Amino acid sequence: xxxxxxxxxxxxxxxxxxxxxxxxxxxxxxxxxxxxxxxxxxxxxxxxxxxxxxxxxxxxxxxxxxxxxxxxxxxxxxxxxxxxxxxxxxxxxxxxxxxxxxxxxxxxxxxxxxxxxxxxxxxxxxxxxxxxxxxxxxxxxxxxxxxxxxxxxxxxxxxxxxxxxxxxxxxxxxxxxxxxxxxxxxxxxxxxxxxxxxxxxxxxxxxxxxxxxxxxxxxxxxxxxxxxxxxxxxxxxxxxxxxxxxxxxxxxxxxxxxxxxxxxxxxxxxxxxxxxxxxxxxxxxxxxxxxxxxxxxxxxxxxxxxxxxxxxxxxxxxxxxxxxxxxxx
Amino acid sequence: xxxxxxxxxxxxxxxxxxxxxxxxxxxxxxxxxxxxxxxxxxxxxxxxxxxxxxxxxxxxxxxxxxxxxxxxxxxxxxxxxxxxxxxxxxxxxxxxxxxxxxxxxxxxxxxxxxxxxxxxxxxxxxxxxxxxxxxxxxxxxxxxxxxxxxxxxxxxxxxxxxxxxxxxxxxxxxxxxxxxxxxxxxxxxxxxxxxxxxxxxxxxxxxxxxxxxxxxxxxxxxxxxxxxxxxxxxxxxxxxxxxxxxxxxxxxxxxxxxxxxxxxxxxxxxxxxxxxxxxxxxxxxxxxxxxxxxxxxxxxxxxxxxxxxxxxxxxxxxxxxxxxxxxxx
Amino acid sequence: xxxxxxxxxxxxxxxxxxxxxxxxxxxxxxxxxxxxxxxxxxxxxxxxxxxxxxxxxxxxxxxxxxxxxxxxxxxxxxxxxxxxxxxxxxxxxxxxxxxxxxxxxxxxxxxxxxxxxxxxxxxxxxxxxxxxxxxxxxxxxxxxxxxxxxxxxxxxxxxxxxxxxxxxxxxxxxxxxxxxxxxxxxxxxxxxxxxxxxxxxxxxxxxxxxxxxxxxxxxxxxxxxxxxxxxxxxxxxxxxxxxxxxxxxxxxxxxxxxxxxxxxxxxxxxxxxxxxxxxxxxxxxxxxxxxxxxxxxxxxxxxxxxxxxxxxxxxxxxxxxxxxxxxxx
Numbered sequence: 001x002x003x004x005x006x007x008x009x010x011x012x013x014x015x016x017x018x019x020x021x022x023x024x025x026x027x028x029x030x031x032x033x034x035x036x037x038x039x040x041x042x043x044x045x046x047x048x049x050x051x052x053x054x055x056x057x058x059x060x061x062x063x064x065x066x067x068x069x070x071x072x073x074x075x076x077x078x079x080x081x082x083x084x085x086x087x088x089x090x091x092x093x094x095x096x097x098x099x100x101x102x103x104x105x106x107x108x109x110x111x112x113x114x115x116x117x118x119x120x121x122x123x124x125x126x127x128x129x130x131x132x133x134x135x136x137x138x139x140x141x142x143x144x145x146x147x148x149x150x151x152x153x154x155x156x157x158x159x160x161x162x163x164x165x166x167x168x169x170x171x172x173x174x175x176x177x178x179x180x181x182x183x184x185x186x187x188x189x190x191x192x193x194x195x196x197x198x199x200x201x202x203x204x205x206x207x208x209x210x211x212x213x214x215x216x217x218x219x220x221x222x223x224x225x226x227x228x229x230x231x232x233x234x235x236x237x238x239x240x241x242x243x244x245x246x247x248x249x250x251x252x253x254x255x256x257x258x259x260x261x262x263x264x265x266x267x268x269x270x271x272x273x274x275x276x277x278x279x280x281x282x283x284x285x286x287x288x289x290x291x292x293x294x295x296x297x298x299x300x301x302x303x304x305x306x307x308x309x310x311x312x313x314x315x316x317x318x319x320x321x322x323x324x325x326x327x328x329x
Numbered sequence: 330x331x332x333x334x335x336x337x338x339x340x341x342x343x344x345x346x347x348x349x350x351x352x353x354x355x356x357x358x359x360x361x362x363x364x365x366x367x368x369x370x371x372x373x374x375x376x377x378x379x380x381x382x383x384x385x386x387x388x389x390x391x392x393x394x395x396x397x398x399x400x401x402x403x404x405x406x407x408x409x410x411x412x413x414x415x416x417x418x419x420x421x422x423x424x425x426x427x428x429x430x431x432x433x434x435x436x437x438x439x440x441x442x443x444x445x446x447x448x449x450x451x452x453x454x455x456x457x458x459x460x461x462x463x464x465x466x467x468x469x470x471x472x473x474x475x476x477x478x479x480x481x482x483x484x485x486x487x488x489x490x491x492x493x494x495x496x497x498x499x500x501x502x503x504x505x506x507x508x509x510x511x512x513x514x515x516x517x518x519x520x521x522x523x524x525x526x527x528x529x530x531x532x533x534x535x536x537x538x539x540x541x542x543x544x545x546x547x548x549x550x551x552x553x554x555x556x557x558x559x560x561x562x563x564x565x566x567x568x569x570x571x572x573x574x575x576x577x578x579x580x581x582x583x584x585x586x587x588x589x590x591x592x593x594x595x596x597x598x599x600x601x602x603x604x605x606x607x608x609x610x611x612x613x614x615x616x617x618x619x620x621x622x623x624x625x626x627x628x629x630x631x632x633x634x635x636x637x638x639x640x641x642x643x644x645x646x647x648x649x650x651x652x653x654x655x656x657x658x
Numbered sequence: 659x660x661x662x663x664x665x666x667x668x669x670x671x672x673x674x675x676x677x678x679x680x681x682x683x684x685x686x687x688x689x690x691x692x693x694x695x696x697x698x699x700x701x702x703x704x705x706x707x708x709x710x711x712x713x714x715x716x717x718x719x720x721x722x723x724x725x726x727x728x729x730x731x732x733x734x735x736x737x738x739x740x741x742x743x744x745x746x747x748x749x750x751x752x753x754x755x756x757x758x759x760x761x762x763x764x765x766x767x768x769x770x771x772x773x774x775x776x777x778x779x780x781x782x783x784x785x786x787x788x789x790x791x792x793x794x795x796x797x798x799x800x801x802x803x804x805x806x807x808x809x810x811x812x813x814x815x816x817x818x819x820x821x822x823x824x825x826x827x828x829x830x831x832x833x834x835x836x837x838x839x840x841x842x843x844x845x846x847x848x849x850x851x852x853x854x855x856x857x858x859x860x861x862x863x864x865x866x867x868x869x870x871x872x873x874x875x876x877x878x879x880x881x882x883x884x885x886x887x888x889x890x891x892x893x894x895x896x897x898x899x900x901x902x903x904x905x906x907x908x909x910x911x912x913x914x915x916x917x918x919x920x921x922x923x924x925x926x927x928x929x930x931x932x933x934x935x936x937x938x939x940x941x942x943x944x945x946x947x948x949x950x951x952x953x954x955x956x957x958x959x960x961x962x963x964x965x966x967x968x969x970x971x972x973x974x975x976x977x978x979x980x981x982x983x984x985x986x987x
Contacts, residue, residue: 041379050699
């Protein structure tokens with residue numbers, strides 16, 4: 001394989017370029033292939049048995065948490081977790097920066113999920129001023145960014161379209177709560193790395209994509225349109241990316257419940273409109289916006305997407321560890 | 330050793346036959362023997378280092394949780410746990426079936442404890458319709474079943490009676506809250522696999538064994554009697570199996586407190602009535618129904634029973650993994 | 659190296675003598691050195707892969723918890739944790755002694771932190787009467803003792819002063835809530851093992867060091883003085899040990915807030931008074947009693963102290979396992 005691109009902190013998807021994405025996806029394929037045999041799985045586990053991964057998740061998570069844990073274990077890493085802030089020293093009045101620096105004393109990578117924006121960036125900047133500048137991975141920062149989700153989404157799209165040219169030239173419809181959907185926000189940034197991608201943002205008026213993302217797309221000459229007509233978008237799209245209402249970020253309790261979300265529910269009727277080689281994705285968890293009756297259609301990739309997350313994160317951890325070998329002690 | 334019997338999901342004890350029980354108990358003995366030396370312990374840990382065990386325990390547990398964890402670790406498995414549903418995606422509205430399928434994406438066996446009946450069965454049936462039909466182990470389903478407890482109980486009785494013919498021909502008294510005692514319910518099913526077993530159910534009127542179990546026993550021609558006289562039962566029994574009031578399953582708060590449970594407390598006075606080779610068991614945790622002053626009597630097997638659980642579960646996990654090797658990727 | 663001193667339960671620091679401390683600190687240095695290379699780190703992990711460490715932490719902790727976990731993992735141990743008592747069988751009415759004995763059934767060492775005094779002692783005494791007398795490590799017992807913190811503190815002081823004669827002959831100022839500061843209480847006991855140490859206790863009237871410790875010091879002819887003048891103490895001391903108000907131990911809610919703690923805050927102005935080879939320590943977490951603006955001064959050892967904890971605990975676990983090899987099955 002070619003030279004490994006540099007990667008340390010993973011904070012947003014803005015920084016990733018095409019060589020990085022290509023390398024990551026190739027490495028993911030190789031790791032997944034290796035893991036098919038017990039011998040290969042053991043070889044992977046022999047790579048980083050002397051490194052420790054910290055999972056600092058103060059916002060609920062099943063998928064991202066379990067797949068990061070599994071990714072670390074796949075590489076033989078020891079793992080440590082803090083999920084309930086009531087068991088940590090923050091209840092004794094410790095500052096966030098002291099807490100993060102404490103974690104950095106004992107581990108080699110910190111993956112963190114928080115309800116706040118920008119906290120991963122602040123953690124990374126703080127650690128970079130210390131003698132143990134441990135890499136930070138943003139595993140979901142409130143309504144803002146979820147870069148590793150976007151990486152597994154790109155991997156899933158590339159893999160689904162590998163015989164028809166990958167992501168280049170495709171139309172991607174993103175549907176639902178785009179305003180606070182950190183997964184679609186992070187995925188949008190990545191589109192700058194592909195040619196002739198066309199985006200359709202499908203949402204109720206109240207949950208339209210924010211201006212910061214639209215500005216970014218205009219600056220990078222990525223065409224997009226906005227609509228509230230799901231059926232039209234499904235008929236045009238190569239990939240349909242559904243999202244849940246992110247009501248945990250409501251400013252006022254119950255605000256989201258005022259929005260009529262039903263026009264953005266994907267049902268078997270929509271499957272009938274989808275291109276034969278089209279795909280349907282969802283970062284999960286879902287509520288009613290994707291009918292489970294759709295799950296058995298091979299174009300619905302949600303469960304592969306989920307398992308892909310483990311493989312992409314395994315590859316990403318490996319790349320970070322390779323790049324930071326020098327800071328191990 | 331003989332051919333390994335097939336086992337995948339472990340949902341109730343109804344399905345287990347004598348060859349399975351014999352194989353499991355023999356394998357448990359061998360594993361326990363191997364673990365006595367560091368070399369043997371390491372060999373066990375080299376068996377399944379590329380497999381992952383999920384502990385999904387949304388009902389409190391110390392013993393079952395820790396012994397499943399230890400069992401997985403004994404075989405070298407990586408483990409993942411979700412114990413607090415508030416940290417999982419179910420708080421975001423994810424369905425139980427999506428949650429279980431998510432777990433199945435990242436692990437190779439799921440052991441689950443829930444306050445509800447039948448959920449393990451439903452999980453197994455759901456996964457069997459997916460491309461990753463990961464084995465489910467019921468680690469306690471509300472007041473209904475607790476099959477791995479019954480397996481360790483059988484192992485403990487067999488081991489205690491190995492020089493006097495095993496379980497065949499013995500009288501077993503089950504005492505306490507038989508109505509909602511999932512351990513005695515599961516153990517009762519297993520009795521069909523032995524010859525000339527006689528059961529005595531000792532309970533207050535309000536907590537008598539349910540009809541479904543009594544029907545099962547009649548169908549399998551297993552004689553049983555019902556009484557509220559503990560002393561008589563202790564004098565007759567080879568094994569006395571005590572249980573706690575399961576008041577976490579009360580329909581109305583405080584309902585159990587109305588029942589006079591004191592006549593079902595086992596004290597040193599009862600030990601004096603017990604046969605010289607008789608044994609006393611309890612699945613633990615206990616409250617007052619077994620006086621700690623009894624613990625030092627060698628006929629009281631509760632602490633061996635507890636540690637046996639780890640060895641039996643180690644053997645069971647190994648059998649399941651052997652049987653499901655083909656679904657590993 | 660010389661003969662390894664005996665150590666089993668670690669309950670208070672009273673029992674430790676100089677040969678033990680010297681051995682532990684030397685072993686810590688060796689382990690830390692070994693861990694610098696991947697080969698050395700792997701060799702450490704090959705030492706105890708068949709042993710299990712239980713972390714029973716029902717009082718919040720980040721540092722002690724994570725560093726014990728990391729210490730166990732450094733030696734290849736499997737780890738199990740119970741942090742939230744609501745997930746354990748104690749909610750079903752299990753006694754503390756049954757809970758501890760249950761843990762002992764599945765693990766080889768138990769590190770426990772509790773809000774109560776003396777519970778670790780009671781646990782150790784209880785287990786010593788059973789067939790599996792698993793070692794207990796007190797990882798913080800309410801306001802009383804925190805022996806492993808004192809060990810890492812001694813290690814940190816020795817290492818900081820290794821070119822100027824170690825701890826012998828030094829003046830150590832302990833500052834803050836000395837009444838309920840279990841770290842300073844445990845550290846005071848250890849001073850009996852060094853020559854010509856002089857202690858200065860700096861605290862508000864309400865939080866003065868308790869008589870049991872002062873009696874101990876007098877019995878061992880260790881000179882001490884008491885003051886509320888931080889600046890004077892800083893100017894005299896070789897080591898300044900700061901502590902947080904332990905208001906979680908308030909008898910009445912808000913009692914600590916009545917105390918004027920600001921005169922005991924350490925700021926850059928105090929750094930200016932500190933000897934050139936003096937050091938500043940804090941067990942963390944901190945609130946305002948140590949200004950983060952001090953952190954970058956090389957005499958402020960708080961982050962090294964934190965990481966030293968992992969190495970000292972790794973060495974301690976190894977010594978205990980070596981000493982208890984015979985009870986492994």
